[in-house]
Amino acid sequence: MFPPRPSGPTLTSPQQTRLVLVSAIAVVLGLLGGLIATMVLPHIYAAQTTIRYSLGEKSSDSDNADRTLTTQTVIIGGREVLQPVADSTGVPIDYLTKNVSATIVPNSEIIQIQVLHPDRSSGIQLADAVAKQYLQVANTSDNRAQLQSQLDNAQRQLAVPTTPPDAVADLQGQVADLQSQLAQDASTSDLAAIVAPAFSQTAPVFPNTLITLAIGALVGAAAAALIGTSMVRRWTRR
Known part of the structure; x- marks a missing residue:
């Protein structure tokens, strides 16, 4: 049988306290960074x-x-x-x-x-x-555009001083009819x-405050894990 493998050295109480404190500081700094990013972005x-x-x-x-x-x-x-x-x-x-x-x-x-x-x-x-x-x-319908074009044309003809008197009455009737059709078309279409x-x-x-804070906390937790791992390895090295 193989002899039992000796257990590695354990952390002392002060070391454990220091590890927890450093990890907490890293997470708080991550949250603070997320809050600052929310205000600055x-x-x-x-x-x-x-x-x-x-x-x-x-x-x-x-x-x-x-x-x-x-x-x-x-x-x-x-x-x-x-x-x-x-x-x-x-x-x-x-x-x-x-x-x-x-x-x-x-x-x-x-x-x-x-x-x-x-x-x-x-x-x-x-x-x-x-x-x-x-x-x-x-x-805007195609029919409305066509009616508006006809109305504009009739009104231009009415504005011409040389328009024969017998054509004026006919043009005025066209204008009234076209205006009525446009009004009806506008109300129904x-x-x-x-x-x-x-x-x-x-x-x-x-930025979304909750998301930014969550990202900051994750970054802080990742930093805490890296720093904590490094500290534990240094303390437990024989």
Whole structure:
């Protein structure tokens, strides 16, 4: 039989106390580093507004409704909506493309538009601009554009002083009729509407305080493990 293997030296009580103290300090320093990072890192806030897209008869077919709403979220994040916003606000289109998102609330006709921005006030303005530009795109039909073109043409002819008197009455009738059609079309074809004005969330989405503190604690714990291992090896070395 082999003789029993001698046990290694054990830590003394002062050494154990010192080991626990050093480990605790390392974890506390990690938490402190996470807290400092939370305060120093640039904060990003989420501004949000809510749109309702009326599906009408499409709501009877869930697959068709899902496709329609998904299409609207793609439109919101596309250049047709974001380019005019970029032009009017001076915010680069690339920034809007990366920081504007649209999500569908499950089992509803609600679409939430979110804009990430370091300034809460500017984020609210951008979210409002994106929502309003989307309404122009969603609620403008080809028929309305054609009617508006005809109305503009008739009004231009009325403004010409040389227009024959017998044609003036006819043009005035056309203008009244076209205006009526446009009003009716506008009242019936508005598919999208803002149901909640833009607002900014109070807490930043980045950095997340809990996540940053957790990372700091993990780093501190890892440092404590390395330092503790080194101390134990040095103390127990024969």
